[in-house]
Amino acid sequence: MTERKNIAIVGAGLVGSLLSLYLAKRGHKIDLYERRPDQRQFAEDGGRSINLALSDRGWRALRGIGIEEEVRQVAVPMHGRMMHDDKGNLSFLPYGKEGQFIYSVSRAGLTVALVNLAEKKENVKLHFNRQLTHLDVRINELQLRNRDTEEVERIKPDILFGADGAYSAVRSEMHKRELYDYSQSYLEYGYKELTIPPAAGGGWQLDKNALHIWPRGNYMMIALPNIDGSFTCTLFFPHKGPLSFESIKTETQLFAFFQNSFADAILLMPDLAQEYFANPVGSLVTIKCFPWSFEGKAMLIGDAAHAVVPFYGQGMNAGFEDITVLDQMLDNFTGDWRDLFERFERKRKPDADAIADLAVLNFIEMRDKVADPRFLLRKKIEAKINEKYPHTWLPLYSMVTFSDLPYSYALETGRKQDEIMELVMPHIQAPEDFGKQEVQDLLHKLLQEEERLKPYSKVK
Amino acid sequence: MTERKNIAIVGAGLVGSLLSLYLAKRGHKIDLYERRPDQRQFAEDGGRSINLALSDRGWRALRGIGIEEEVRQVAVPMHGRMMHDDKGNLSFLPYGKEGQFIYSVSRAGLTVALVNLAEKKENVKLHFNRQLTHLDVRINELQLRNRDTEEVERIKPDILFGADGAYSAVRSEMHKRELYDYSQSYLEYGYKELTIPPAAGGGWQLDKNALHIWPRGNYMMIALPNIDGSFTCTLFFPHKGPLSFESIKTETQLFAFFQNSFADAILLMPDLAQEYFANPVGSLVTIKCFPWSFEGKAMLIGDAAHAVVPFYGQGMNAGFEDITVLDQMLDNFTGDWRDLFERFERKRKPDADAIADLAVLNFIEMRDKVADPRFLLRKKIEAKINEKYPHTWLPLYSMVTFSDLPYSYALETGRKQDEIMELVMPHIQAPEDFGKQEVQDLLHKLLQEEERLKPYSKVK
Numbered sequence: 001m002t003e004r005k006n007i008a009i010v011g012a013g014l015v016g017s018l019l020s021l022y023l024a025k026r027g028h029k030i031d032l033y034e035r036r037p038d039q040r041q042f043a044e045d046g047g048r049s050i051n052l053a054l055s056d057r058g059w060r061a062l063r064g065i066g067i068e069e070e071v072r073q074v075a076v077p078m079h080g081r082m083m084h085d086d087k088g089n090l091s092f093l094p095y096g097k098e099g100q101f102i103y104s105v106s107r108a109g110l111t112v113a114l115v116n117l118a119e120k121k122e123n124v125k126l127h128f129n130r131q132l133t134h135l136d137v138r139i140n141e142l143q144l145r146n147r148d149t150e151e152v153e154r155i156k157p158d159i160l161f162g163a164d165g166a167y168s169a170v171r172s173e174m175h176k177r178e179l180y181d182y183s184q185s186y187l188e189y190g191y192k193e194l195t196i197p198p199a200a201g202g203g204w205q206l207d208k209n210a211l212h213i214w215p216r217g218n219y220m221m222i223a224l225p226n227i228d229g230s231f232t233c234t235l236f237f238p239h240k241g242p243l244s245f246e247s248i249k250t251e252t253q254l255f256a257f258f259q260n261s262f263a264d265a266i267l268l269m270p271d272l273a274q275e276y277f278a279n280p281v282g283s284l285v286t287i288k289c290f291p292w293s294f295e296g297k298a299m300l301i302g303d304a305a306h307a308v309v310p311f312y313g314q315g316m317n318a319g320f321e322d323i324t325v326l327d328q329m330l331d332n333f334t335g336d337w338r339d340l341f342e343r344f345e346r347k348r349k350p351d352a353d354a355i356a357d358l359a360v361l362n363f364i365e366m367r368d369k370v371a372d373p374r375f376l377l378r379k380k381i382e383a384k385i386n387e388k389y390p391h392t393w394l395p396l397y398s399m400v401t402f403s404d405l406p407y408s409y410a411l412e413t414g415r416k417q418d419e420i421m422e423l424v425m426p427h428i429q430a431p432e433d434f435g436k437q438e439v440q441d442l443l444h445k446l447l448q449e450e451e452r453l454k455p456y457s458k459v460k
Numbered sequence: 461m462t463e464r465k466n467i468a469i470v471g472a473g474l475v476g477s478l479l480s481l482y483l484a485k486r487g488h489k490i491d492l493y494e495r496r497p498d499q500r501q502f503a504e505d506g507g508r509s510i511n512l513a514l515s516d517r518g519w520r521a522l523r524g525i526g527i528e529e530e531v532r533q534v535a536v537p538m539h540g541r542m543m544h545d546d547k548g549n550l551s552f553l554p555y556g557k558e559g560q561f562i563y564s565v566s567r568a569g570l571t572v573a574l575v576n577l578a579e580k581k582e583n584v585k586l587h588f589n590r591q592l593t594h595l596d597v598r599i600n601e602l603q604l605r606n607r608d609t610e611e612v613e614r615i616k617p618d619i620l621f622g623a624d625g626a627y628s629a630v631r632s633e634m635h636k637r638e639l640y641d642y643s644q645s646y647l648e649y650g651y652k653e654l655t656i657p658p659a660a661g662g663g664w665q666l667d668k669n670a671l672h673i674w675p676r677g678n679y680m681m682i683a684l685p686n687i688d689g690s691f692t693c694t695l696f697f698p699h700k701g702p703l704s705f706e707s708i709k710t711e712t713q714l715f716a717f718f719q720n721s722f723a724d725a726i727l728l729m730p731d732l733a734q735e736y737f738a739n740p741v742g743s744l745v746t747i748k749c750f751p752w753s754f755e756g757k758a759m760l761i762g763d764a765a766h767a768v769v770p771f772y773g774q775g776m777n778a779g780f781e782d783i784t785v786l787d788q789m790l791d792n793f794t795g796d797w798r799d800l801f802e803r804f805e806r807k808r809k810p811d812a813d814a815i816a817d818l819a820v821l822n823f824i825e826m827r828d829k830v831a832d833p834r835f836l837l838r839k840k841i842e843a844k845i846n847e848k849y850p851h852t853w854l855p856l857y858s859m860v861t862f863s864d865l866p867y868s869y870a871l872e873t874g875r876k877q878d879e880i881m882e883l884v885m886p887h888i889q890a891p892e893d894f895g896k897q898e899v900q901d902l903l904h905k906l907l908q909e910e911e912r913l914k915p916y917s918k919v920k
Binding site for chain 2: 179180181182183184185186239283
């Protein structure tokens with residue numbers, strides 16, 4: 001057992017509160033500071049996504065503190081994507097093999113569950129309504145304004161974690177020193193959350209076990225099921241332009257747009273106009289930075305280190321995996337926090353960059369390609385390749401969602417698979433063409449050339 | 461003639477002062493604000509490069525205000541790179557064809573010349589010692605602290621230009637709004653400036669008409685001639701590591717390092733230790749951002765919009781070319797500044813990104829490759845290809861330095877040339893192999909395939 005430290009975590013969201021539980025298990029004394037009020041007493045503030053996709057990497061981190069089953073009780077499994085075309089026709093694309101699901105969970109519900117667990121720990125202390133106003137990273141001194149009393153507290157923990165999200169105050173303060181690589185990049189799209197309420201007699205108005213997508217080329221809507229029978233819809237739409245958040249100013253324009261683009265959904269959305277004009281437009285940012293740590297004293301984690309756009313459903317999962325990776329390194333910890341943090345960020349940075357890039361690529365796929373029959377045919381062929389070569393070919397989506405292979409490995413392998421599919425697909429017009437001898441021979445040859453397409457054997 | 465505007469330019473360095481001259485020519489009323497004191501009365505502050513490489517894009521912008529010949533009087537032409545190997549052997553690589561030179565000019569001297577010209581204009585007013593402390597970009601209101609009197613002035617120009625360099629205060633203030641793409645990326649190298657003084661009897665101690673390079677793989681030194689007979693040397697060296705700015709702490713270590721790495725230079729550097737321990741270590745940053753403008757009211761230009769590392773000698777030239785491009789657009793100006801600024805940034809951004817990337821690539825080339833005989837052989841072969849196919853093959857360095865082809869076109873064409881050279885060089889062991897029939901046939905075939913390798917016909 002290494003020395004017990006006084007550790008401050010700024011941010012008691014999903015990643016901060018889960019991290020407190022992992023560090024508490026190792027005997028450290030944790031203070032967990034949160035800018036907002038205790039969500040268990042106040043309604044959550046607006047503008048943040050209401051439900052989230054939880055997949056294997058996230059489950060693994062929850063399993064580590066023994067709350068996997070508890071969370072699964074309130075999670076809704078989604079077996080695949082349900083595409084709604086502009087005539088209201090549905091088509092279904094499974095996410096993985098039989099039994100491989102992602103789950104829709106409530107952000108607020110999961111956060112509250114983690115905070116409740118943290119509160120029960122003797123060595124974790126919660127502090128709500130505390131806003132970081134200053135950080136002197138050289139001596140690890142923080143100033144936190146108590147938003148109830150307006151008093152300023154000064155603390156000087158041994159170790160500081162910044163788990164305070166995409167617009168991290170810890171990062172901004174660390175950022176003031178030189179030689180800090182940083183980038184923020186916005187999509188030209190924003191998002192707005194809308195609701196499909198439960199049916200009059202209770203229950204879901206659309207297939208509850210799917211992530212619904214209305215892909216429309218230049219924009220799209222998605223819907224994820226909630227445990228109460230409702231769906232939370234998210235409209236991804238350009239900020240500006242002829243058809244955009246900026247262009248829709250009246251109810252007439254709104255209904256005309258929805259009637260034209262989402263005719264089957266509008267019937268299920270009685271509060272559309274009220275919600276549309278009341279809810280804020282969120283923006284979609286990718287943030288990359290390096291280093292994440294400072295001299296073994298302070299460390300960014302989760303969105304604070306690597307905010308991604310939501311299109312791979314991996315934001316929370318990547319943040320939780322940070323904790324899993326850190327916890328594994330703590331198994332063989334020498335007590336040198338600087339060395340630990342530097343090894344952690346070197347290992348984790350390429351994976352954080354990869355999921356950021358994958359999320360942007362998946363935006364394009366969801367928006368444009370899932371409505372394209374050639375794309376759907378290709379997905380079917382890839383499933384067949386996976387079936388025939390289960391140890392050689394794991395689809396990209398499965399590597400990201402249903403494995404713990406490094407994201408960077410998934411991205412690289414996905415690119416190699418793209419190259420192979422570019423060569424194979426010209427020979428294929430229908431799913432049954434997969435059985436043709438020329439296709440089988442070509443595929444066999446290409447897979448032999450691509451020795452590195454063996455995720456499990458090579459990486460694990 | 462469009463409406464005359466009150467224009468504020470923040471930053472009276474090279475780009476800001478040249479811009480004031482161009483805008484004054486069009487009849488606008490210009491206020492030029494500079495954080496530092498008037499350089500004509502005070503010695504310049506340390507830490508900034510003393511001389512700069514001026515090439516065709518820069519000359520073109522100076523020609524536009526009629527001071528080309530005046531500057532050429534105090535510029536030292538450099539015909540090529542003079543490599544110093546670790547035994548003191550010299551080899552020379554010309555920059556271009558006969559008569560194609562770049563020029564070493566004094567940053568302070570050129571700035572003073574431009575400021576003097578600006579001061580003479582009736583419609584340009586200079587304000588030194590004015591620090592931007594606040595900018596409300598929505599209403600274009602600036603607060604400027606007078607560093608002499610500590611008074612704060614408030615101004616509200618019609619149009620604002622931020623020409624205040626890589627660490628632009630205008631950009632930081634614009635940056636506070638949402639949806640602003642930004643990245644800063646540091647090399648792991650810093651730089652330090654040192655001097656080779658004139659010979660005892662006057663004159664230069666090295667060939668004055670060359671840019672001298674001591675390439676050493678993991679680090680390098682360069683030297684540019686000054687008009688007074690001295691050379692300004694710049695040591696590019698890792699910030700940290702076994703052999704780095706961090707590792708050299710004593711004179712003994714310094715002399716041992718220079719003796720080992722720059723034996724021929726150390727003989728010419730009597731003030732080495734004094735300068736080395738007195739002069740600051742500069743850092744090498746690439747800054748990209750977008751958009752550059754805000755609602756037709758404010759616009760970033762030069763390093764404020766696109767800071768690059770110095771290894772292509774194009775920082776000043778790119779900033780000056782911004783002005784040339786803007787001036788061309790002003791020839792057919794409708795009076796709509798928003799439209800002007802948006803067209804300008806859309807046109808110029810890909811070129812700014814390209815020169816940023818080219819500068820980082822050239823760092824690697826200067827540091828590692830110019831000491832490699834295969835690389836030098838390749839450069840000779842490329843010169844022969846250029847001679848034989850003058851309208852089809854312009855070397856990358858020439859496109860950047862001796863043409864006004866867009867930087868983005870140069871980068872793309874350079875990549876195509878790389879692909880061709882990868883196929884050609886395996887057939888070549890010596891310069892005379894260029895004449896072999898197989899080489900000529902291969903080259904002919906590759907160039908025919910690459911229809912786009914015709915810079916002048918396609919772009920101009």
